[in-house]
Amino acid sequence: MSELSNNYFISAAEIAAKLDKTTRIAQQLSLTASNARAVALRAGERAAGFRPLTDFIDRLAEVTIKSSKNINKLAAALSQTSVDKERANSAISHFNAIFIKANDSKFIHSLDEVFERCQHKQKQLENSYKRQISYLSEELVMLSSELRNAVILATLSRVEASQAGEQYQSALTNVADNVEGAANKIREHIRYAQQMVSILEQH
């Protein structure tokens, strides 16, 4: 995993980029679900126990796709806010330089109003930045706990797979592996994002 950039607005973009991958993995999960359904159908009676599980896999895929799309949107918005925040900070520091450089200027106070406006804008961005970070954290926690069900699903799928007979066992075990693999990969991205978000919280 790459080191966190020292620029927070670059980190926000990195989070957005990283989480973009989760949507794609979640889409693979959805493919796995329809694949599982097809195998279970072919296996007929012997995979009767497996069939309800395919519905759960489907639901898990659906929830994951929806949530990771939402997380992506939040991360992209956070990235935009942090760039705006950086620009507002830069304007403030330019004004501060002028207040030092030109503090004896006759008309220095003509900048008071625009400076106040800039500070107000900066404050607003600061607030939405914090709000967006907490939304993002909450959503990451939610998806992470949702994905814990994947482990249970995979275990149950393996049990059912072992009863489906030799012909279908490996295909169904494969489904279980895919569910678990996809869920683990997504959770890894989430953990990484959570780490970065907790660093961003300090800015």
Add this chain to the structure above:
Amino acid sequence: MRTHKLFENNSHTWLMFGRDEEKPNEIIDTNQYMVISNKNALLMDPGGIELFSAMLSVVIKQLPADKVTHLFASHQDPDIISSLGLWDQALPSATLHSPWIWESFIKHFGMNNISYSAIPDEGSSLKIDQVTLDFIPAHYLHSSGNFNVYDAEAKILMSGDIGAALECVDAPLFVDNFDEHISKMKMFHQRWMPSNRAKNDWISRVRKLNIEMMCPQHGRIFKGDDVKRFLDWFEALEVGIIAKST
């Protein structure tokens, strides 16, 4: 950043800002100009982002910031107007006058508050208080959408990159020896300007104007007879070529 008064009468004043000793070495030195009328001011080619603090600092020595109601960008280059995003914070109700062809490009520098007044290809004029300023077409010199500012009363032509010279920051303000000055201008005009036809068209129009001072965005100001010397030299110069500078 130094300030020089170029002209003053009871309706308005021309100021030049430049020769900034604090600017980083890697960026080209620029001249900024301002016309101050009774209640308003026009800041021309306000400069790059690196110059913003220095520029705003010298401006508020002259007048309250909100009196700067107009900005002008002769063309889209970064040394002309990359500071826009910051002026946009400092002068939220100002109007920027600039070539129509660059509107959607210049806005990339960040413009949320300032309004854009697009100058048509044939030029236009701006009246601030008692003063009338003409935006004179100077397309392809060097930018494909480019204007000069002419003040018939002050007999000043702000010529943007035309007449520009590459010099050090402590160079004198005015051209004092035209023949010596040529070597500092030649390569710039040949290499940056693409069209002899556009050049000659501009010269024939500008010859009809009464010009006491021609003020470029880089280098020195041409005064009196040096204006005509410049026009003659420029007319004879072939542009749009890559030549070894001599």
